[in-house]
Amino acid sequence: MSWDATDFAILRALGADATLSAGALGRDLGLSQPATWRRIKRLQDEGVLAGRRVDLDAEALGFGVTVFLGVKLATKGRVSLEDFERAVTAIPEVQTVQHVLGLYDYRLRVVARDLSDFERVLRRRIMTLPGVGDVEANVLLSEERLAGPL
Structure with a gap:
């Protein structure tokens, strides 16, 4: 190559x-x-060009809140990572799922219409996923650099 x-x-x-x-x-x-x-x-x-995509403006579409969640699995032995990943990727408000090293096992980017909508997604969808233990939320205030070409 x-x-x-x-x-x-x-x-x-x-x-x-x-x-x-x-x-x-x-x-x-x-x-x-x-x-x-x-x-x-x-x-x-060769896998260098992995695809093409269109970036949508979440706020223009009515999703005014973006939250980054750190998720620590409580029962890694009983629940497989694949089970958690399969379940969390089925939630439409979850935009990215990153398996990470550190204090948390996963980092999620979640969009919601407002904070009460985010609370509903957190309580009814995310906290009920298999193996979820500790969760830490960080609300995005502003984004200075968007993901782009290397």
Whole structure:
């Protein structure tokens, strides 16, 4: 797996705008559409380009509260990590599930319409999951840098 400056230019361009077509990208980079498409395909096959996505504005969609939850499992021996992960990923308000080292076993990013909606999600959905022990919530006040290209 060796990448050249053109491959990195393709990754930068798609990182900035994932909707770019191979034709438009090729025009910007001085490549033909088929050559650009082959490079994109190779980057996908090598696992470097893992997919394309659209970022939605949660607040514009009515989800005004974002909370990061640290979740410590109480019964790791009796409940498998896979059981917890399967159950927590089925909750639509849970946007990310990260298995981490440290004080907590998992870090969750949860969106809700407001704090009372978050409380409902926490009490009725998250706290009832298999193996959940300690939970710590941190409410997001502002986000200065959004996830983006490396």
